[in-house]
Amino acid sequence: QVQLVESGGGVVQPGRSLRLSCTASGFIFSSYAMHWVRQAPGKGLEWVAVIWSDGSKKYYADSVKGRFTISRDNSNNTLFLQTNSLRAEDTAVYYCARDPYFGSGSYIDSWGQGTLVTVSS
């Protein structure tokens, strides 16, 4: 079965960095686009970034553009999110999520359990 397991969350001071990882199993990772979606405590879902299956294209939400970088290692079935210059408003559960084909009409069909990032001094 499809499994997405995030790791790397924790408490970090404002301005510092954190690298999130998502290990995938149960499907052909290199065939799927992958997203990061976050959810601040008690708030709604916020899409963060997407990367195409081969890593050739990446898109970011305006709120993280220039600070976050999405990447992937298809040989090790792993998705990454490098988060730099963290702010208090980046505090959230970060979900790794799978997309069958990314493009108009696509959707997220599987989600990880999330990893909590807390930005606090």
Added chain:
Amino acid sequence: DIQMTQSPSSLSASVGDRVTITCRASQSISAYLNWYQQKPGKAPKLLISAVSNLQSGVPSRFSGSGSGTDFSLTISSLQPEDFATYYCQESYSTLFTFGPGTKVDIK
């Protein structure tokens, strides 16, 4: 950028009620609209893709409709397991914007 709104932001309903949630896009998104359900402490779950395509395993009491800018999710007869927050999401653009959510709780 496309903005998504949902109404109501919350509603209280009883088991057996028919419930409709509305989602509106700031510009036409054709039929590129998905619906997700999220229960407390859990990851979201895809219910419906492309306005009305029910995902495998999702009960038929869930249905979606709409086009262009106005969409709706209907639960024909609310069940205890349906109390959750529902999000619409556009996949017309590359920014995959979610609506703010509609919380459905027990009256």
